[in-house]
Amino acid sequence: MRVLVGLILIAASAPALALHDCKFSAERNLDIDAAGLKDLQLVLGSSDARVEGVAGLKRIEVRGKACASEEGWLKGLTVGQERSGERVTVTTRHEDGAHMGGWGTSYAFIDLQVRLPADLMVDVDAGSGDSNVANVAALHFGSGSGDLSAAHVAGAVSIKVGSGDAIVDDVGSIWVERVGSGDIRATTVRGEAKVGHVGSGDINFSDVHGGVHVESVGSGDLVASRIGGDVEVGSIGSGDVTASDVGGSFIVHSAGSGDLRHHNVTGKVEVPRRHEDD
Numbered sequence: 001m002r003v004l005v006g007l008i009l010i011a012a013s014a015p016a017l018a019l020h021d022c023k024f025s026a027e028r029n030l031d032i033d034a035a036g037l038k039d040l041q042l043v044l045g046s047s048d049a050r051v052e053g054v055a056g057l058k059r060i061e062v063r064g065k066a067c068a069s070e071e072g073w074l075k076g077l078t079v080g081q082e083r084s085g086e087r088v089t090v091t092t093r094h095e096d097g098a099h100m101g102g103w104g105t106s107y108a109f110i111d112l113q114v115r116l117p118a119d120l121m122v123d124v125d126a127g128s129g130d131s132n133v134a135n136v137a138a139l140h141f142g143s144g145s146g147d148l149s150a151a152h153v154a155g156a157v158s159i160k161v162g163s164g165d166a167i168v169d170d171v172g173s174i175w176v177e178r179v180g181s182g183d184i185r186a187t188t189v190r191g192e193a194k195v196g197h198v199g200s201g202d203i204n205f206s207d208v209h210g211g212v213h214v215e216s217v218g219s220g221d222l223v224a225s226r227i228g229g230d231v232e233v234g235s236i237g238s239g240d241v242t243a244s245d246v247g248g249s250f251i252v253h254s255a256g257s258g259d260l261r262h263h264n265v266t267g268k269v270e271v272p273r274r275h276e277d278d
Helices: 071-076
Strands: 024-033 039-045 049-054 059-068 078-085 089-094 108-119 121-126 131-136 138-143 148-161 168-177 184-189 195-196 203-208 212-217 222-227 231-236 243-247 250-255 260-265
Touching: 024 071, 024 078, 024 089, 039 108, 049 121, 059 071, 059 078, 059 089, 071 078, 071 108, 071 203, 089 108, 089 203, 121 148, 131 138, 138 168, 148 231, 168 203, 184 195, 195 203, 203 212, 212 222, 222 231, 231 243, 243 250, 250 260
Parallel strands: 039 089, 039 121, 049 108, 049 131, 121 138, 131 148, 138 148, 148 168, 168 184, 168 195, 184 203, 195 212, 203 222, 212 231, 222 243, 231 250, 243 260
Antiparallel strands: 024 059, 059 108, 078 089
């Protein structure tokens, strides 16, 4: 993974391409008619992508840049598309011998900048690539070690990552399906914030209009502040839970050795007996 400096949001970030060496380069561009489409899927592998929704745009503009330390490797770096019903899939590919990814003196990669109609959903399948996404209808992001920075999503954001991190701001709702060791930070959520299973990663939610509902956390920490509804945790292992300025109730059903802290909870507080004095 070519790590984004600071994981800052798209509105303030410099283009990812500026971070990479590019001795030999070639354009890999696509223009796709958006008529009849509802969903753009990006299959990135180790590629980085910057995705921006644009109101009134009638096509999907993919601007790819293939970079390599050896000129002969460029021909093995391609961008393809496949349309099926209301979805179009854009995939970055590398043929054998293209040495995809890498730092130092030997490297080959493709990075994408994508503009699309703002009313389309985006589905990102990123292995180790990093993504910046803004101004889209909804977003699903799945990665191994890739990072996400997302802002101004009209509808739902769903996330499933291994060791990747995510910073999300100004979204309709958020559903964190699964996280390994990655960290998730979400601010200004207009609806609910829900979490499935978290390993050692930390979760931080703030300014959530609805409630925060977490199924299970292992050794990671959970921080929830300025929450309009309930904060409810199914189980947490050795991690800590901190809840403050909660408009509803604070409920933890099962907790291990971590601390459970709460402040300014409007509703009821229900925690395991051994944590009542935390």
